[in-house]
Amino acid sequence: MDIKSPEFKQSARIALQDANLQKALGNLKAGFPGKRAAAVARVPEFEELRDQAHDLKNHILEHLDLYLEEFEARVVENGGQVHWCSTSEDARQTILQICREQNAKTVTKGKSMVTEEINLNEFLEENDIRPVETDLGEYILQLRGDHPSHIIAPAIHLNLEDVSEAFHEHHKRPKSDDPAELMAEAREMLRKQFVAADVGITGANFLVAETGSTLIVTNEGNGDLTQTLPKTHIVVSSIEKVVPTLEDMSLFLRLLARSATGQEYSVYNTLSSGNRRPDDQDGPENFHVVLVDNGRSDMVGTQFQDMLRCIRCSACMNHCPVYGSVGGHSYGWVYPGPMGSVLTPQMIGIEKAGLLPNASTFCGKCEEVCPVRIPLPKLMRHWREKEYEKHLSPKAVRWGLSGWAFLATRPRLYRLFSSSASKVMRMLGGGKGKVTKLPLAAGWTDHRDMPTPTGKTFMQQWDERQKQEKQP
Amino acid sequence: MSDTHTPPIKVGLFVTCLADMFRPEVAFATVKLLEQAGFLVDVPKAQTCCGQPAFNSGDNESTRKIARQTIEAFDGYRYVIGPSGSCIGMLHHYPELFADDDPWKARAEDLKARAFEITSFLVDEVDFSGIQSDFKGKITYHDSCSGLRELGIKQQPRQLLSEIDGLELNEMQEAETCCGFGGTFCVKYADISNRMVSNKTGFAADSGADTLVGGDLGCLLNMAGKLKREGREMEVRHVVELLAGMTDSAAIGDADYDLGQEL
Numbered sequence: 001m002d003i004k005s006p007e008f009k010q011s012a013r014i015a016l017q018d019a020n021l022q023k024a025l026g027n028l029k030a031g032f033p034g035k036r037a038a039a040v041a042r043v044p045e046f047e048e049l050r051d052q053a054h055d056l057k058n059h060i061l062e063h064l065d066l067y068l069e070e071f072e073a074r075v076v077e078n079g080g081q082v083h084w085c086s087t088s089e090d091a092r093q094t095i096l097q098i099c100r101e102q103n104a105k106t107v108t109k110g111k112s113m114v115t116e117e118i119n120l121n122e123f124l125e126e127n128d129i130r131p132v133e134t135d136l137g138e139y140i141l142q143l144r145g146d147h148p149s150h151i152i153a154p155a156i157h158l159n160l161e162d163v164s165e166a167f168h169e170h171h172k173r174p175k176s177d178d179p180a181e182l183m184a185e186a187r188e189m190l191r192k193q194f195v196a197a198d199v200g201i202t203g204a205n206f207l208v209a210e211t212g213s214t215l216i217v218t219n220e221g222n223g224d225l226t227q228t229l230p231k232t233h234i235v236v237s238s239i240e241k242v243v244p245t246l247e248d249m250s251l252f253l254r255l256l257a258r259s260a261t262g263q264e265y266s267v268y269n270t271l272s273s274g275n276r277r278p279d280d281q282d283g284p285e286n287f288h289v290v291l292v293d294n295g296r297s298d299m300v301g302t303q304f305q306d307m308l309r310c311i312r313c314s315a316c317m318n319h320c321p322v323y324g325s326v327g328g329h330s331y332g333w334v335y336p337g338p339m340g341s342v343l344t345p346q347m348i349g350i351e352k353a354g355l356l357p358n359a360s361t362f363c364g365k366c367e368e369v370c371p372v373r374i375p376l377p378k379l380m381r382h383w384r385e386k387e388y389e390k391h392l393s394p395k396a397v398r399w400g401l402s403g404w405a406f407l408a409t410r411p412r413l414y415r416l417f418s419s420s421a422s423k424v425m426r427m428l429g430g431g432k433g434k435v436t437k438l439p440l441a442a443g444w445t446d447h448r449d450m451p452t453p454t455g456k457t458f459m460q461q462w463d464e465r466q467k468q469e470k471q472p
Numbered sequence: 473m474s475d476t477h478t479p480p481i482k483v484g485l486f487v488t489c490l491a492d493m494f495r496p497e498v499a500f501a502t503v504k505l506l507e508q509a510g511f512l513v514d515v516p517k518a519q520t521c522c523g524q525p526a527f528n529s530g531d532n533e534s535t536r537k538i539a540r541q542t543i544e545a546f547d548g549y550r551y552v553i554g555p556s557g558s559c560i561g562m563l564h565h566y567p568e569l570f571a572d573d574d575p576w577k578a579r580a581e582d583l584k585a586r587a588f589e590i591t592s593f594l595v596d597e598v599d600f601s602g603i604q605s606d607f608k609g610k611i612t613y614h615d616s617c618s619g620l621r622e623l624g625i626k627q628q629p630r631q632l633l634s635e636i637d638g639l640e641l642n643e644m645q646e647a648e649t650c651c652g653f654g655g656t657f658c659v660k661y662a663d664i665s666n667r668m669v670s671n672k673t674g675f676a677a678d679s680g681a682d683t684l685v686g687g688d689l690g691c692l693l694n695m696a697g698k699l700k701r702e703g704r705e706m707e708v709r710h711v712v713e714l715l716a717g718m719t720d721s722a723a724i725g726d727a728d729y730d731l732g733q734e735l
C-alpha cells in the first residue's frame with residue numbers, strides 16, 4: 001500500500017467535503033459508541049477488568065520472549081511450524097514459499113490487518129497467486145481495489161449504494177439494494193472460493209502460549225471456512241498477540257467485543273491448535289504460524305512500549321472526533337485513528353508520519369475508552385518530542401514557539417507584550433467585540449470570528465486596583 | 473471556611489494567559505468567588521503561561537523552564553487556583569518533566585498537590601455553597617476535555633450552578649465531545665477543527681439554551697467565534713461569571729464597551 005500520510009491535510013480536506021463519506025461516518029458515530037457504552041454498563045466490574053488487562057499485558061511484554069518461545073514449542077508439539085519474521089519482506093517471502101510448496105493458485109483470506117501491514121495481497125498477485133478476501137467488508141474492498149479504512153469494519157467508509165454498484169459490476173448480476181440479497185450473493189460467490197482454495201490465511205487475535213493455539217474472532221464465520229477447508233492454514237500474527245493461558249485470553253475476550261462493537265462476544269471465537277489429528281473431523285494438514293515483528297520489538301523498553309498492549313478493538317477510532325471527521329483513509333497508511341497515529345510513525349518513520357500524532361486536540365477520549373488503558377495522547381506527544389528533537393517541525397512553528405517561550409520566561413516583558421497585544425486587538429475590534437480577519441491567524445478567522453479583549457489585561461487592572469487600595 | 477479567630481488562608485491566583493489578555497472578567501470573577509469562600513487572594517507577578525503550547529509541541533526544554541518559573545512563583549501558597557481545567561491540568565503534568573533524582577520533581581509534585589481548578593476546588597476541597605448570583609436564563613454546559621478527563625470535572629460546576637435560582641440547565645447532545653480547539657490544533661488543522669466546532673455549535677443551539685457556558689476560555693473563544701460567524705444569537709460565558717454574579721459585561725465576542733475609554 002502506498003504511503004499517503006504526508007498528504008494527511010489534503011486528504012482530510014477532501015474527506016470533509018465528501019458527502020458520501022460523511023454519511024458513512026455519521027453511521028459509525030451513531031452506532032459503535034452507544035453500543036459500547038450499553039455493553040460496558042452491563043458489566044459492573046468492567047473498570048477492574050481493564051486494570052487487570054493492563055497489568056497482564058505489561059507482564060507479558062516484560063517476558064515476551066519467554067511466552068513466544070513457549071508458544072512455539074507447543075505449536076511444534078501439535079505438529080505445526082512457527083516462522084519468525086523480523087521484517088515485512090521476511091514475512092512475505094515465508095508465506096510465498098509455503099504457498100509454492102503447496103502449488104497454490106488460490107488462497108482464501110480471513111480478515112487480518114497484519115497482512116495489510118506487510119502488503120501481502122499485492123505481493124501474492126505479483127507472484128501469480130490469487131488472494132480472495134472472505135470477510136464481507138474486505139471482499140467488497142477487494143472488488144473495488146480499495147483498502148480498509150477501519151481496523152474491524154474495513155468498509156465502513158462505504159454506503160449500501162457503493163456495495164450494490166460493486167457487486168453489479170463484478171458479479172454481472174442484476175443490481176440489488178437489498179442487504180440480505182447482497183449478502184446471499186456474496187455468500188454464493190465465496191462458497192466456490194472456499195472449496196477451490198489451496199491455502200487459507202488468517203490473522204490472529206491471540207496466541208495462547210500454554211496450548212500453542214491461535215484464536216480468531218469473527219462475526220461471519222468466514223474465518224472458520226478459510227482455515228478448515230484448505231489443506232494448509234497459515235496464521236499471520238504480530239508478536240505482541242501472545243497471552244500465557246486460555247484463561248488469560250478469556251479476560252481479553254471479555255473486553256474485546258464489548259469495546260469494539262458492543263457485543264458481549266463476537267459470534268465466532270475459533271481456536272486453531274496445530275495440524276489435523278487422525279480422528280479429527282476436519283482441519284488443515286499443515287499448520288503454519290508466521291510471527292511478524294516489523295519494528296515491534298524495538299518498542300519494548302521504550303516510551304512507546306505501552307502501545308504494544310493494543311488488542312485492536314478500534315474503540316479509540318470509533319470515539320475519536322478527528323477520525324469521525326475525516327475517516328480512516330486520510331491517515332494514509334494501514335492503521336488509522338489514535339492507535340494508528342502512534343503506530344504508524346514507528347513503522348514508516350516519523351519523517352513521513354509526523355502529521356498524524358499532531359492531528360489531535362489531546363481531548364483524551366481515546367484513552368478514556370481504551371480497554372487496556374493505553375495513554376494514547378501521551379504517546380502522540382512523545383512523537384511530537386521526537387519530531388522537535390529531530391528538527392522536523394515546520395520552521396514557522398519552531399520560530400513562533402521560541403519567540404513565545406522567550407517572552408513566557410520573562411514575566412515583565414511578557415506583561416508588556418500582552419498589554420500591547422491586547423491594545424492592538426481591541427483597536428482592530430473597534431468596539432465590536434470581535435474581528436473577522438486576522439492576518440496571522442487565518443486558520444482561525446477563515447472559519448470563525450476572533451473575540452477581542454474586553455479591556456486592559458487582568459494584570460494591568462489588578463495592578464491599578466492594588467494601587468488604589470493602597471492610597472489613603 | 474475562615475472564622476474570625478484565624479487569619480484567612482492565602483491562595484495564589486493562576487490567572488491563565490487567555491483570561492489575562494482576552495477576558496479579565498474571568499479572573500476577577502474567580503477572585504470574587506475565592507473571597508466569598510473566605511480566602512485572601514494574591515496574584516504572583518512572576519507568572520506567565522502554564523507552558524502548554526511548548527509541551528504539546530514536543531519542546532520539553534522550554535516547558536521545563538516555564539514550569540520552574542511557575543513553581544517558584546507559587547511557592548508558599550496553600551492553594552493555587554485557576555479558572556481553567558486545561559491550564560491547571562498542565563500544572564499537574566509538571567512532575568513528568570523532571571527526572572526522579574531532580575530536586576525539581578518533588579517541588580513539581582508539591583505544586584500539583586496544591587493546584588486546583590476553581591469549580592472543583594470550591595466543591596471538592598472547601599464544600600462551598602454560598603453562591604450569590606441573580607443570573608436568569610437557560611444555559612447549556614460544554615465539558616472541556618482536560619478538565620473533564622484529567623481532573624474529573626463534571627458535576628462540580630453543575631452543582632454550583634444549581635444554586636442559582638433563575639438558572640435552567642438544558643444539557644446538549646455530546647456535551648463531552650471536544651469542541652475542536654486544541655490549542656495550536658485549531659490553526660494547524662483548521663478544516664478539521666472547523667468541522668468539530670460546527671458540530672458543537674449545532675448541538676449547543678439545538679439544546680434550546682440561550683447561553684453556552686464552560687470552564688475553559690480556549691474552548692469558549694472557539695465556540696463563541698463560530699457562533700458569531702454563523703450568526704447565531706447564543707451568548708457564551710465562562711462559568712465563573714455566572715457563579716460570581718458578574719454577567720453585566722458583554723458576553724464573549726459581543727460588542728458593548730466604549731473603546732475610547734478602555735484604551
Ligand code: SF4
Pocket residue numbers: 309310311312313314315316317339366369370371372373374
Ligand atoms: S489503542 Fe486501545 S482502544 Fe485503540 S484499538 Fe488498541 S486497544 Fe483498542
